[in-house]
Amino acid sequence: MRLVNKCGIITAAASGIGRAGAIRFAHEGAKVLVVDRDQRAAEETVAAIRATGGAAVAAIGDLTQEDFARQIVRTCQEEFGGVDFLWPNAGHPGAAAVEGLDLADFDLAINLNLRAALASVVEAVPLMRQRGGGSVLFTASTSGLVGSPVSPVYSAAKFGIVGLMKSLSKRFGRDGIRFNAVCPTATDTPMLRVFVKQPDDEAAQNEDVEELVKKRATGNAFGRTAKPEEIASAALFLISDEASFITGVALPIDAGATA
Numbered sequence: 665m666r667l668v669n670k671c672g673i674i675t676a677a678a679s680g681i682g683r684a685g686a687i688r689f690a691h692e693g694a695k696v697l698v699v700d701r702d703q704r705a706a707e708e709t710v711a712a713i714r715a716t717g718g719a720a721v722a723a724i725g726d727l728t729q730e731d732f733a734r735q736i737v738r739t740c741q742e743e744f745g746g747v748d749f750l751w752p753n754a755g756h757p758g759a760a761a762v763e764g765l766d767l768a769d770f771d772l773a774i775n776l777n778l779r780a781a782l783a784s785v786v787e788a789v790p791l792m793r794q795r796g797g798g799s800v801l802f803t804a805s806t807s808g809l810v811g812s813p814v815s816p817v818y819s820a821a822k823f824g825i826v827g828l829m830k831s832l833s834k835r836f837g838r839d840g841i842r843f844n845a846v847c848p849t850a851t852d853t854p855m856l857r858v859f860v861k862q863p864d865d866e867a868a869q870n871e872d873v874e875e876l877v878k879k880r881a882t883g884n885a886f887g888r889t890a891k892p893e894e895i896a897s898a899a900l901f902l903i904s905d906e907a908s909f910i911t912g913v914a915l916p917i918d919a920g921a922t923a
C-alpha cells in the first residue's frame with residue numbers, strides 16, 4: 665500500500681478521473697476528502713470507499729466559489745489532521761468556437777480549471793510547509809501540451825495549469841512540496857461526451873455522440889480512449905513517495921498522442 669498514513673484532497677471526485685483516483689488512493693491506504701458539487705454522486709463515492717474498508721469524507725460545494733475552494737483545505741485538516749496531498753482535478757470543457765464566443769464561457773473555463781485550483785493551493789502550501797512537505801497534482805490535458813483546434817479556451821486554461829505547476833515546483837522545492845500534472849488524452853468519462861458535442865460545435869451536432877468519442881481516440885497509438893483508472897494509476901505514482909525526486913513534470917497519459 666503506497667499511501668498509508670497519508671491524507672488529502674481530490675476535487676471533482678464524484679465522477680470520472682477524480683472518482684477513480686479517490687477509490688484507488690483509499691485502496692492504497694489514504695484518507696480522502698471527496699470534493700464535488702454533486703452531493704449524491706460524492707456520497708456514492710464515499711460509500712464505495714467505506715464499503716471496502718477505506719476512509720473518506722465528502723465535501724460538497726461549487727469550486728468556482730473561492731471561499732469553498734479554500735475551505736476544502738481546512739476541512740481536510742479538521743477531518744484528518746493534515747493535508748499530505750492535494751489534487752485539484754476539476755475542469756470545464758470551455759467553448760469549442762472562437763467566432764461568437766461568449767466571454768462568460770472563457771471565464772468559467774479559467775475559473776474552474778485554473779483559479780479554483782490555485783485557490784486551494786494558496787491555502788494548502790503554508791500547511792504543507794509547516795508539515796515539512798507535501799504533494800500537489802494538477803489535472804491538465806494533452807490540450808495543455810499541444811494546441812487544439814477544437815478547444816482553444818480549454819487549451820489556454822490547461823496551458824496555464826502547466827505553467828503554474830512548473831513555476832510552483834521551482835518555488836517550493838526546498839520546502840519539500842512537489843508539484844506535477846497529469847495530462848490525459850480523451851478519457852472515458854461523462855465530460856468527454858460533453859466535450860465532443862459542444863453546443864457551439866456545428867459540425868458535431870448531427871453525429872452520434874459515441875461515434876464522436878471513437879473518432880477522438882483515432883489520434884493515439886492504441887486507437888482507444890483511456891479508462892479513468894489508467895489516469896488514476898499515473899496520479900497515484902506522482903502523488904506517492906515513489907515519485908520523491910519528480911517535480912515540475914507534466915506527464916502525458918495519451919498512448920503516444922503527443923509523441
Ligand SMILES: NC(=O)c1ccc[n+]([C@@H]2O[C@H](COP(=O)([O-])OP(=O)(O)OC[C@H]3O[C@@H](n4cnc5c(N)ncnc54)[C@H](O)[C@@H]3O)[C@@H](O)[C@H]2O)c1
Nearest residue numbers: 676678679680681701726727753754755805850851853855
Ligand atoms: N475526460 C477527458 O477526456 C479528459 C481529458 C483530459 C483532461 N481531463 C480533465 O480531467 C478532469 C476531470 O474530468 P472528468 O472527465 O473526470 O470529468 P467528469 O465529467 O467525469 O466529472 C466532473 C466532476 O466535476 C464536478 N464538478 C463540475 N463542476 C464543478 C464545480 N464548479 N464545483 C465542484 N465540482 C464540480 C462534477 O459534478 C463531476 O462530478 C478535468 O479537469 C478535465 O478537464 C479530462
